[in-house]
Amino acid sequence: MEKKENRIAFLFILPPIISFTIFTIIPLICAFIIALGDFNTANFNYTFVGFSNFAKLLSMNNSYGKTFLNCVVNTLSFVIEVPIAIFLGLIAATLANAKGCKKTNRVWRLLIYLPAVCSAVASNVIWRVIFMDGGTADSAGVINSLLHIDVRWLHERIPLLTAIIIKNSINSMGSAMILYYASMCNISKDYYEAADLDGANGLQKFTKITFPMLTPVTFYLLIMRLSGCLQSYADSYIFAAGRNEARSVVYFIWFYGLHEYNYSIASAAALLLGVAIMIITIVQFRLSNRWVLDL
């Protein structure tokens, strides 16, 4: 009986295990093999070259290294969006949870989350027009004409990266707000009543009760948004139209892999990205017991 149930249970988990092995484990091993060699896609010639592809990416003596460094710097600057969006979401949720918004908060939550439902493509297309800067063949952009400024948002590095950070902060603020709001509603009123008895003011209640109780959500948002940002592609490809100043690491992988047919360099870059994300995630989990409240 016990043995039979064990067999059936294993049968139930077999489809995902097989699928995972075929579509993730084997490709992962192949990615290592490709990255450790020189792979010619035209005639499928393969020569083992050790870690030289990784060395190329990490040294500044060749074009790969320089381009890769550029992509890494860009990708890291995309990450600035994460704390801004989380902070804006926290403010919005706190305000929506305030007494004065009892009747209106449903509408605000509905509206502020709306952009998260729209696709990245549509959102990038529209934001591109908003940041357009009258450069080559573009018409005047919305921001520049609204504020009567002439910033070359889509053509210079710092404005371009700033534009990406601004648009991503605004777009991902909604999901942070919804999660924070839901979590705030779950905080027991007892804590606040006890704080009232002790004569705590609003700010103290926020920093001593609300914020600590929300740390699991903050942690979740950090993990999800960070790994999302590090894998961004549409920002570089659609919003920045592939401009060198805003190419991300995934754009680099796509460009060298599927555009230039240099699978080995692309795979090596992808593995470096994977290791980086894994390390960041593990470090975050390790550090989490210092600041995340264990509910």
Add this chain to the structure above:
Amino acid sequence: MEKAEVNKVLPEQMTATVEPKAAETNQGPTEKQKRDRRDKIKGIFGAIAANLVLAFFSILVLFPLVFMVISSFRDNMDYLGKVIDLFPKKLTFDNYQLISTYVNLGRGYLNTMVIEIAVIPCGTFFAALAAFAFAKLKLRHKSFWLLFLLSGMMIPGAVLLMPRYLAYQILGWINTPLPLIVPHLFIHVSMMFFFIQYMMGIPSELFEAAKIDGCSTFRMFLQIMLPLLLPAIAAQCIFWFMGIWNEYFAASIYLSGDNATLQVMMASLNQTAGGSGLFPVVFSGAVLSCLPMVAIYLVLQKFFIKSMSIGAVKG
């Protein structure tokens, strides 16, 4: 906002009429009433301020969308003459008709729906089946297999891109929807994990009783677990649906031309029509590509937001 103004006046009048009486009797209540009144005014100003800030956030967030919708109905020459015109005099549907000269958006809808319909029911079934085994059945090396599957969540898609592309090329799957369907038919780790958490909350006695009655394990899953799991299934499927609808990276790699999904067509419309300066046409395409999801969101808003919060808090 107007309502708040009215409320602001009323309490003041009320306290003003009551105050002299209280002052006659003793000093205590006056102090208390003064404080109450101050708190009330503070509360009203607080409410106005909070709502104003939230309104500002909403405008910030919605402006691009509103701009997109309005501009999609504007004449192109008109648009190029004056980019921002939120109350245009002349509205036209020409842009929506012009889309078809660039991309076949109807095919895009169809291609996206084919993937949705092929993947979601099958993927959900197998995720639930595996979750049932993990949550309710006796299984040797259970935690090992769970960790094995969960480890997949750590691996970014880009790492697997080259080997997968190569394999699909050999199989002749490029420019077919198969690369976007087959890998997702039997495994959806985050959904499975969510189902496991959800099933843990369902009492095991139900299944023990069924087992005594001679119910087979698979029937237990089908007839007892699946119906109980429906709320969790609905919550997860709506986000899976949205994920596939908005998926771009993989779709853009494997699909092109008439076989492309809606989002890939949208991106190529941006390149062709947008490249020749026909921005209102691009906007109309963007409106059409967002419309179904926005409509679903507005109709199911409560369910949407609730599902999102339980998904994150538990998963």
